[in-house]
Amino acid sequence: xxxxxxVSKIFTRNGKSFEALRxxxxxxxxxRFISLIGPSGCGKTTLLKMMAGLIEPTExxxxxxxxxxxxxxxxxxxxxxxxxxxPWADVLTNAAFGLEARGIPKKExxxxxxxxxxxxxxxxxxxxxxxxxxxxxxxxxxxxxxLAVDPDTLLMDEPFGSLDAxxxxxxxxxxxxxxxxxxxxxxxxxxxxxxxxxxxxxEVVVMDxxxxxxxxxxxxxxxxxRDQALSxxxxxxxxxxxxxxxxxxxxxIDMARSLDxxxxxxx
Amino acid sequence: MANWLAQYWxxxxxxxxxxxxxxxxxxxxxxxxLPPISAVIAAGNELWSSERFIESVxxxxxxxxxxxxxxxxxxxxxxLLMGLLPPVEWFFRPYVNASLSLPLVAIIPIILLIFGLSQxxxxxxxxxxxxxxxxxxxxxxxxxxxxxxxxxARSFNAQRGLVIRRIILPSSRALTLAGVRIGVGRAITGxxxxxxxxxxxxxxxxxxxxxxAFAVEALYAVILFIGAVGVVSLALINRIERRYxxxxx
Numbered sequence: 001x002x003x004x005x006x007v008s009k010i011f012t013r014n015g016k017s018f019e020a021l022r023x024x025x026x027x028x029x030x031x032r033f034i035s036l037i038g039p040s041g042c043g044k045t046t047l048l049k050m051m052a053g054l055i056e057p058t059e060x061x062x063x064x065x066x067x068x069x070x071x072x073x074x075x076x077x078x079x080x081x082x083x084x085x086x087p088w089a090d091v092l093t094n095a096a097f098g099l100e101a102r103g104i105p106k107k108e109x110x111x112x113x114x115x116x117x118x119x120x121x122x123x124x125x126x127x128x129x130x131x132x133x134x135x136x137x138x139x140x141x142x143x144x145x146x147l148a149v150d151p152d153t154l155l156m157d158e159p160f161g162s163l164d165a166x167x168x169x170x171x172x173x174x175x176x177x178x179x180x181x182x183x184x185x186x187x188x189x190x191x192x193x194x195x196x197x198x199x200x201x202x203e204v205v206v207m208d209x210x211x212x213x214x215x216x217x218x219x220x221x222x223x224x225x226r227d228q229a230l231s232x233x234x235x236x237x238x239x240x241x242x243x244x245x246x247x248x249x250x251x252x253i254d255m256a257r258s259l260d261x262x263x264x265x266x267x
Numbered sequence: 268m269a270n271w272l273a274q275y276w277x278x279x280x281x282x283x284x285x286x287x288x289x290x291x292x293x294x295x296x297x298x299x300x301l302p303p304i305s306a307v308i309a310a311g312n313e314l315w316s317s318e319r320f321i322e323s324v325x326x327x328x329x330x331x332x333x334x335x336x337x338x339x340x341x342x343x344x345x346x347l348l349m350g351l352l353p354p355v356e357w358f359f360r361p362y363v364n365a366s367l368s369l370p371l372v373a374i375i376p377i378i379l380l381i382f383g384l385s386q387x388x389x390x391x392x393x394x395x396x397x398x399x400x401x402x403x404x405x406x407x408x409x410x411x412x413x414x415x416x417x418x419x420a421r422s423f424n425a426q427r428g429l430v431i432r433r434i435i436l437p438s439s440r441a442l443t444l445a446g447v448r449i450g451v452g453r454a455i456t457g458x459x460x461x462x463x464x465x466x467x468x469x470x471x472x473x474x475x476x477x478x479x480a481f482a483v484e485a486l487y488a489v490i491l492f493i494g495a496v497g498v499v500s501l502a503l504i505n506r507i508e509r510r511y512x513x514x515x516x
Contacts, residue, residue: 052422078422084415088437097433101425149423 002028002051002153002186007060009046009212020046022211023060028203030152033179033187035197035204039251043212044190045157051188052078052155064153074102077146081158083138085130091117092126094141098149109148116144119178136167143175147182154187160196172196173228180225194244198222199231206246209254218243302484311488320473320489327458327469330386334393335454339447342401346446349402350409350439351431359402366399371457375464389461389468396457397450404446408439444508451500459493 009021021043028034036044049055050062053072062069064076077098085094092110093100095117099109117123120140130138139159146154159175160168176199179187191197197204201220208215221239222230230236286304293303314320349356375392382388412435420430462471470489477486 054418054422072422072424074424076422078419080415080419082415084413084419086416086433086437089433097420097425098423100433101420101423101429 001030001063001065002188003063004047004051005061005063007047007050007057007062009043009050009055010058019211021057022213024207024212024214025060026205026214026217028186028188030186032202033189033200035201036188036190036207037192037194037197037204037247038207038212038215039192039209039247039254041212041254042207042209044207046212047207048078048155048157048188048190051153052076054078074149075151076153076155077149077151079139079142079146079154079156079159081161083130083135083142085138085141087130089129090126091122091128091130091133091141094130095122095144095148098145102149113144113148116148117141119147120144121174134167135163136171139163139171140174143178147178152186154185156187156189158190158192161191168196172199176200176226192247194240194247195231198236198240198243199226204243206243208250210257215250216246300483302487306484307487307491310482310484311491314485314488315492323468323470323473324492326386327389327462327471330389330393330458330462330469331454333386334390334458335397335451338394338397338454339401339450342398342446342450343405343443345398346402346405346443347409347435347439349406351435356406363399363403366395367403371396371460372464375461378461379465384465384467386468388465389458392461393454393457396453400453401443401446401450404449405439405443408442408446409435411442412438441508444504448501448504448508451504452497455493455497455500 004024004026007021007024008019011018011020024043024047036047038044046055050057051064051069053069053076056070086097089097092113096109096113099112104112114123114126117126117140120143122137122140122144125133125137130141133141142159160171163171179185179200189197189200194204198220202224204218204220205214206216206218207213222236289304293301293306345355345359349359371392374395375388378388378391378395382391416434416438417430420434425433458469459471459474462469463475464471466472466475470493474486474489477489
């Protein structure tokens with residue numbers, strides 16, 4: 001269970017402060033897959049990094065399993081938007097990094113990492129270097145690295161955000177399959193694609209900007225196990241269209257507001 | 268590979284053109300200080316095999332071989348510490364910055380006063396001249412480590428030792444090697460300039476004596492030799508650098 005309790009975050013830089021999050025509260029039940037979605041600047045990545053223990057809230061607390069998050073921990077693993085692999089290390093070493101950080105002996109961690117590379121479809125690529133792989137394959141290494149430490153909570157920060165549309169689709173469906181096989185891993189998945197959120201998540205937390213806050217929490221009505229066929233069903237198409245419409249509306253309001261701000265500043 | 272070959276050809280062309288221009292200017296007889304390259308090489312042929320030249324080169328080479336490796340080693344270690352521990356950076360920063368802009372000839376007399384007319388003076392000058400560039404480059408390499416990689420390591424609770432070994436050292440390697448490359452050049456320059464100030468030891472001493480005797484052709488022959496040594500040693504380092512990069516990326 002992840003509980004976000006009245007979390008606010010104010011960043012200060014050069015004397016100017018920026019309110020990234022205001023009074024954000026919601027909960028994620030154990031074993032659920034939730035998606036954080038919202039326009040850029042809504043603080044969704046900040047919130048995720050707080051759950052990972054990389055950023056501290058200015059106010060409020062995040063509790064995971066009843067314990068306050070005060071730093072990173074072995075119960076969580078993070079998957080990054082831009083993969084963040086070690087360019088000078090091969091795929092196996094990269095996938096085993098989390099295990100190495102845990103002090104697991106070389107032979108054992110190679111074995112575990114290999115098994116997870118197989119699961120994400122990278123068997124046989126152990127000795128390749130990241131620059132020899134496509135973006136999609138690099139992110140598979142990132143996912144294998146996170147899964148290899150067997151975290152209770154999987155935190156994913158727009159993991160497919162920098163991939164092309166087709167690769168993205170393939171990755172979404174592979175993640176769906178992988179997650180449903182593993183199940184029970186509480187997952188928080190940041191995205192700005194409604195289609196992605198509706199396909200993968202049990203629940204979508206829609207956020208708005210300036211300041212970042214929760215606008216809406218929507219239960220995704222499609223039963224599991226889901227598969228590729230879901231994305232063609234009329235219900236799914238209608239569901240995502242409605243939510244996308246809301247998001248667009250928010251973005252429009254935000255744009256109008258920033259125009260106002262600018263003209264006020266000029267006047 | 269074709270590019271490689273083209274590079275050699277262009278380099279050879281540049282050297283040949285340079286030599287031709289030198290010859291032409293020299294033969295024009297503008298100044299006795301500008302002899303043609305043919306005269307320089309003729310003088311060089313005699314000089315390069317002479318006992319006093321070989322002895323001078325040996326002396327300078329020994330000073331560099333004594334001074335350079337510890338400068339690199341200590342420079343890399345101090346640079347790493349500066350990058351990893353802010354107080355170490357704060358402590359050394361004024362010294363490093365000052366010594367990077369300090370003219371070499373200004374400090375040599377002081378060192379000469381301390382260590383006397385000896386090889387120790389030369390070695391100390393080399394160390395003082397090489398150390399700061401190696402430090403500052405290694406430091407920059409450590410500080411330039413990708414923040415995302417550090418965040419990633421932090422998210423997995425990686426211990427400091429692992430972060431240094433797996434992330435900071437490999438990512439700072441390129442800049443550290445660049446510092447070493449500059450350091451080698453500075454060791455040669457620093458050593459010879461110090462010898463010249465002292466006036467009796469090594470290649471620098473030889474330059475001083477030849478200059479004093481107006482042996483212009485022989486002087487140019489020594490300068491040609493120093494240039495050639497610089498070219499060869501930097502090419503060697505480049506080769507080592509390339510080998511590392513192919514292995515590690």
